[in-house]
Every structure is written in C-alpha cells, then in structure tokens.
Amino acid sequence: MPKFSLSTLFSYLFYLLPVYFFVLAPLLRQIFPASSTGNFLDLDLDLDPDGIQADSDLTLNPEILSLPDGVIATCPPDNYRVHLLQRDPLVIYIEDFLSAEESDHLVDISNANYTRSTIYNGGTATHDPSTRLSDRALLPRDTTVRCLEARAAAFQGWKPHLYIERMWAQRYNTSGHYVHHYDWVGSAARGGDRISTFMVYLGDDCEGGGTNFPRLKMPRAAAALREWCRFLECPADAAAATTQGITFKPIKGNAIFWENLRPDGSGHPGTWHAALPVTSGTKIGLNIWSWYHPPQSRKG
Ligand SMILES: O=C(O)CCC(=O)C(=O)O
Ligand SMILES: [Fe+2]
Known part of the structure; x- marks a missing residue:
C-alpha cells in the first residue's frame, strides 16, 4: 500500500x-x-397585479408614500424624450418630463405650503443652512400629481413593491444650495430604501443652481458632447472648471432620473450629488423619490 x-x-x-x-x-x-434569489432588487414574489399584499402593507405610511387610495386619475399621454447618459449607475435625462402647464400648476399648488428644508442628524430633523438652504412644500395629490406618480411608476416598469413617495417641491432663492449627499439611506437590509430619484426642474428663472455629480464623467465623443451641452454645463475651458464631474443645468420641465441602489440593495457611490448654489434668481425643483419595499423585509 x-x-x-x-x-x-x-x-x-x-x-x-x-x-x-x-x-x-x-x-x-x-x-x-448563480441564481438571482439573493438579489435584493429581483424580489418579485408577489402574485397581486398591483404589487401590493394587503397583509404586509399595514406598515406603509400614507403620509410618506403615495399609496393607492381608490382614486383613478385620467391622464394625458406621455410626451417626453429620453437620453441615456450612462448605465452604472443608471442615469437617464428626460426632456419635457412635465409640460410647461404642469410645471406652472405644481408651482401654484406648492406656493402656500413652503417651510424651511431640514436635514436628518442622528434621526432628528434639524435646520443647517450650511448643508441645505431651501424651502420645501408637500404637494397635495391632485390629478396632475397623481398623473405624475403614474408616469414615474410607468417609467420604472411598474416594478412591484415600488412606492412613489409623496412629492415635495423645493425652492432655492439666491445662495440656496444642498451640499453633496446621497438620496439612499443604506437601509435595504432593514426593510427598504430609495431605489431611484427623479430630479425635476419646475422653475429655472435663476443663475447657477445646477445639479452636480462629481463622480460621473462628461460624454467624450464630440457628437455626444454637442448633444449633451444642451443639458450639461460645458465650460469653454474644462481644465479651469471649479466643479468636478458633470453639472445639469436647471431647465424647466426636464428631469434627471437615476437609480440609487445596486442590484444587491447597497447604495451606489456614483450617485453622490449636490444642488450647487443659486447665484441669482429662484430655482424650483421637484423631488420624486421611489421607495423599494419588498414584503419579506417588511415583516417584524
Ligand atoms: O436641487 C437639486 O438640484 C438637487 C436636490 C437634491 O439633491 C435633493 O433634494 O435631494
Ligand atoms: Fe438629493
């Protein structure tokens, strides 16, 4: 042996x-x-066509989320054009996401409701003008807002367990800004997180106030640049630019859409962004955040 x-x-x-x-x-x-069952964003176990399970929805808060309430709005057909900027993170620019009339209407219905914007520090809402200087207003769910909720959900393929948050208009006067931050919270394992953001411009009567993404890159091809310089700040002397990455100009009715989460549910570092200071005039934005909240993680 x-x-x-x-x-x-x-x-x-x-x-x-x-x-x-x-x-x-x-x-x-x-x-x-590898099977995708461990993939946070592929959880699709719901057989209910609305993507909503009655028993597990008890924890969803209608003050935060635009939950179905039996009201069905009749909406105009979509009339927007999309431009894909990049896939990872997914960033799509949407031209005419809102018509001029819709933007003006949302400004009108927000006007009475503005209060100073807050930030969260250890779970407590505080005012810190050096971090965020703006006012914001919760929009009542009228027909225009409901149609926009549907447009935002449809844009994302009516993904099950995706809830559009109640919408907030945000107004920046001169010096108004929001320093670099993420919109995701890092709470996927604890129940859900902000899967995506639409940053919509309702009013662009301002100088400055662009939305800056320091970790995204300018498109390189000359033809692409010609196209993108309609929407992005393209300084004549890029080397002398004071901001990094790319900056979207505020253009009324247009929107930037991006996905905040990676397939495993973790926050994407590429989505780091800021509202640059408004140097004169007033910028009005609209946040449409989508919260992804699969039923398995809602238990408990
Ligand atoms: O106003 C902007 O350009 C960005 C706003 C923003 O990032 C936010 O409200 O979370
Ligand atoms: Fe943000």
Whole structure:
C-alpha cells in the first residue's frame, strides 16, 4: 500500500488548488450561473397585479408614500424624450418630463405650503443652512400629481413593491444650495430604501443652481458632447472648471432620473450629488423619490 507523507499531500494541493480556482470553478460558474434569489432588487414574489399584499402593507405610511387610495386619475399621454447618459449607475435625462402647464400648476399648488428644508442628524430633523438652504412644500395629490406618480411608476416598469413617495417641491432663492449627499439611506437590509430619484426642474428663472455629480464623467465623443451641452454645463475651458464631474443645468420641465441602489440593495457611490448654489434668481425643483419595499423585509 503506497504511503502518503504530509509533503506529498502539500505538493498535490499545490497543483490542484490552482486547477480548481482557475479552471474548474469558472467552468462550474458557466454551467450553473448563480441564481438571482439573493438579489435584493429581483424580489418579485408577489402574485397581486398591483404589487401590493394587503397583509404586509399595514406598515406603509400614507403620509410618506403615495399609496393607492381608490382614486383613478385620467391622464394625458406621455410626451417626453429620453437620453441615456450612462448605465452604472443608471442615469437617464428626460426632456419635457412635465409640460410647461404642469410645471406652472405644481408651482401654484406648492406656493402656500413652503417651510424651511431640514436635514436628518442622528434621526432628528434639524435646520443647517450650511448643508441645505431651501424651502420645501408637500404637494397635495391632485390629478396632475397623481398623473405624475403614474408616469414615474410607468417609467420604472411598474416594478412591484415600488412606492412613489409623496412629492415635495423645493425652492432655492439666491445662495440656496444642498451640499453633496446621497438620496439612499443604506437601509435595504432593514426593510427598504430609495431605489431611484427623479430630479425635476419646475422653475429655472435663476443663475447657477445646477445639479452636480462629481463622480460621473462628461460624454467624450464630440457628437455626444454637442448633444449633451444642451443639458450639461460645458465650460469653454474644462481644465479651469471649479466643479468636478458633470453639472445639469436647471431647465424647466426636464428631469434627471437615476437609480440609487445596486442590484444587491447597497447604495451606489456614483450617485453622490449636490444642488450647487443659486447665484441669482429662484430655482424650483421637484423631488420624486421611489421607495423599494419588498414584503419579506417588511415583516417584524
Ligand atoms: O436641487 C437639486 O438640484 C438637487 C436636490 C437634491 O439633491 C435633493 O433634494 O435631494
Ligand atoms: Fe438629493
């Protein structure tokens, strides 16, 4: 009977381990691709066509989310054009997401409701003008707002367990700004998180006030730049630019859409962004955030 010494065993391992890691394991991954059941954003177990399970919806708060309430709005057909900026994170620019009439109407219905914007510090809402200087107003859910909720949900493929948050208009006067931040919270494992953001411009009667993404890159091809410079700040001397990355100009009716979460539910670092200071005039924005809240993580 052959005798195996410890050193023989080690020499076998020395040859076999690389064979496993570099040949066998990749081959197995090709033949049996990983199932997506561990993928936070692929949870799609709901059989209810509305993506809503009656028993698990008790925890959803109608003061925060635009929950179905039996009111069905009759809406005009969509009339927007999309421009794909990049896929990871997904960033899509939407021209004429709102008509001029819709933008003006939302400004009108927000006017009476403005209060100073807050930030959250350890779970407590505080005012900090060095971080965020603006006023914001909760929009009543009238027909225009309901049609916009439907437009935003349809844009995302009516994804089950996705809830459009109640909408807020945000008004920045001269010096108004919001320093760099993420819109996601990092709470996917605790129940849900903000899966996406539409940053819509309702009023662009201002200088400055662009939405800056320091970690996104300017499109490179000359033809692409010609197209994108309609929507992005394109300084004549890019090297002398004081901001990093890309900055969207406020243009009334247009929107930037981006996905905040990676497929595993973690927040995407590329979505770091800011509202640059308004140097004169008034900018009015509209936040449409979508909250992804799968029923499994709602239990408890
Ligand atoms: O007003 C903007 O350009 C961005 C606003 C924003 O990032 C926010 O309200 O979370
Ligand atoms: Fe934001």
